[in-house]
Amino acid sequence: MVEKVTKIHRLSYEEAAFDFDDALVQECRALALKPSIVGQPRALRSLQMGLAIQKGGYNLFVSGNSGSGRLDAIKESVEPFRADISLLQDIVYAYNFLQPDAPLALTFPPGEGERFSDSMELFSQNIALLAQDKATFLEKATSLLEELKRGFSLPSLSVFFNHVQSDLARRASHIQNMTEEQLKKDQFFVKYRVNLQVNHSRTTKRPLIIETHPTFSNLFGSVDDKQAFAHLGLHGGSLLEAEGGFIVINAEELLSEAGLWDALKRYLDASALALQPNLLVKGELRSAQVRPQMTSIPVKVILMGNEDTFDTLTEHDEKFLNLFKVSAQFDFAMPSDKAHIAKAIANLLDFAEKNNCRPLDDGALGQILRYSAWYAESRSELTTQFSQLYDIIIEANYWAELEAKEAIDKELILRANDERSYFSGILETRINEEIVNGEMIISLTGTKIGVVNGLAVMDRGASSFGTPTVITASVAPGNEGIVNIEHEAGLSGEIHDKGLLILEGYLRKHYARTFPLSIYAGIAFEQSYAEVDGDSASSSELYALLSAIGELPIRQDIAVTGSVNQMGMIQPVGGINEKIEGFYRTCLTTGLSGKQGVIIPQQNVRNLILPYEVLEAIKEKTFHIYPIRSIDEGMRILTGRPAGIRNAKGNYSEGNFNYDIEDRLRKMYLAVTSSNRS
DSSP: OOOOOOOOOOOOHHHHOOOOOHHHHHHHHHHOOSOOOOSOHHHHHHHHHHHHOOSTTBOEEEEOOTTSSHHHHHHHHHGGGGGOOTTOOEEEEEOOSSOTTSOEEEEESTTHHHHHHHHHHHHHHHHHHHTTOTTTHHHHHHHHHHHHHHTOOOTHHHHHHHHHHHHHHHHHHHHTTOOHHHHHHOOGGGGGOOEEEEOOTTOOSOOEEEESSOOHHHHHOEEOTTSSSGGGGEEOOHHHHTTTSEEEEEHHHHHHSTTHHHHHHHHHHHTEEOOOOOOEETTEEOOOOOOOOOEEOOOEEEEEEOHHHHHHHHHHOTTHHHHBOEEEEOOSEEEOSHHHHHHHHHHHHHHHHHTTOOOBOHHHHHHHHHHHHHHHTOTTEEESOHHHHHHHHHHHHHHHHHTTOSSBOHHHHHHHHHHHHHHTOHHHHHHHHHHHHTSSOOOSSSEEESEEEEEEEEEETTEEEEEEEEEEEEEESOSSEEEEHHHHTTOBOHHHHHHHHHHHHHHHHHTTTSSOOOOEEEEEETTOOSOBOSSTTHHHHHHHHHHHHHTOEEESSEEEOOEEOTTOBEEOOSOHHHHHHHHHHHHHHHOOOSOOEEEEEGGGGGGOOOOHHHHHHHHTTSSEEEEESBHHHHHHHHHOSOOOOBOTTSOBOSSSHHHHHHHHHHHHHHHHHHHHHO
8 A cells, every 4th residue: 555645734825824804994994883892692691681580599600801891791781770779778777775786777768768867866966955954854855756756657667766765764764863064974865876878868770889809898897896886886888888789799809808708698698788897806806796687688799700710619619509590601702703893993993082092093903903813812703802902002002102193003003012022022032042052952953853842832921922842752661651750840730641641542542553562751841940731732742752762853943832632633722823923033033044933733723813024934935834633744744754554464664754663662562571571
């Protein structure tokens, strides 16, 4: 059987290049209407349902990346529901004559709480004046109370007023034995004042409270124990402020304070709130002296957090899904069709106008859209994290001011990106300098056995860049299998460990068909001192291993990225643009040979949004990109030799790299067998 050798495919400039067509930008700009939440149909529908259902447990968890418009979407979705004020009530705390350390919670229709508070303040002042006349105090005080009672017909107040009447009688008896000086200093009348905690007298919409820094006191309120009467020392938190409406709470901040999440669950379980005294004094717990009565406060709680927080709560808290039945998940990307492009442009133009930026011309919009696609890592998608795009506009406007330009154009957007790279590029520059002066040992020309240049992405804050990393493999006969040196040193993550195990599966499937796999191989990332994780280097590790087994020289002017499965099929990876650009800049620093390039998964071609400098090098054929689908294709490029095919007996013929690899593995098996016999 003769092998059919297909030509190695290099990506052409036309295939590598990507831009948004000027005519498309102009057309979508004409379609752009008012700004809106874009690219989140699932999340918006979830919000709509969760906000509409007024049943217990139908609170919401809104998840997604920061900057994806979650908060704006919540505000927009909540607005239609704020008109119904039927659930609003005023809440007043009053003195509890039977249990002074447990203030009474009284509720009123909107506006009545303020009127009651004002009336009790006036009543308190009048009682203080009446106390100066001991003989007529009780009669006049009772008359004043009766007048007060006629102004409020709520049944819930009758018991309170009865207690006030009894207290006035006791006070009348007490003041008979007091001197004039004692009467002047006596502050008994202060207890009749009330504490208006929720006042909806001027509320026209249901409240929407954004709690970005939840603590016990911020969320549940606190107690000032310096007050003579407990009910006057109560201070409500944001939950009381949101009474009858909605509260948005930052989930990560909520979970960061010990016990706060449990306290919120207790509130949600009971649909009632108890104001909590400050239980921490200089870091030490103290007993609560004040225990305000609980009061029912209907509030729709909306937690806003990331996917990891949602997963943690789902997995480790059995009550979570019963209390938060609706999950609104914000996507990180959206299709780049005309409708979404038009809405994205509308948002960009609106932001520029509202922030007093110079106008964006069509070229600038095209570059921002290109950056959006780069951020989403897809030619067919745009990012929904508009905050990233807004930052580019702000920075481009700064450069426009320096250059005295009337509008933000394509060149200014490119400059904003270039300046970002320059600001954050110290580490990348240092690494390339170390390669040039020999501190970092890496070859970008020639061939080596068991050595492959892989590609990694390094993050520094919001920026990231690609850099080559040397992967080596050494082999000998043995039964230990593949030893992951990074794992042995405690520098390998679980996903990377899995990738190494897959390599053994590949060797067994492709070569050890008629004999046991008898190999002792060590694989390492050279001059790497941080944890290695992910499987994007698994194909690079396999190339190094196959090269070492078959003693096959590997090209050093080509860097490799890509995940591999046990079948030898190449799988896509993330950060492809940073990896390609990083290796290009390393080659540029050391001197382009015209033969250098990268091997990438074929599936990643749709993710390519490369800098124009790299595209120009591809156009001039001084830098190359090889998209592949299998390990055999990659080995053909790296070794310059054919893969070969098995004949009718299942054997490879000589003259190809697969024959050399299988033959060497068989010899290792025989060497181990011979050693065991002796």
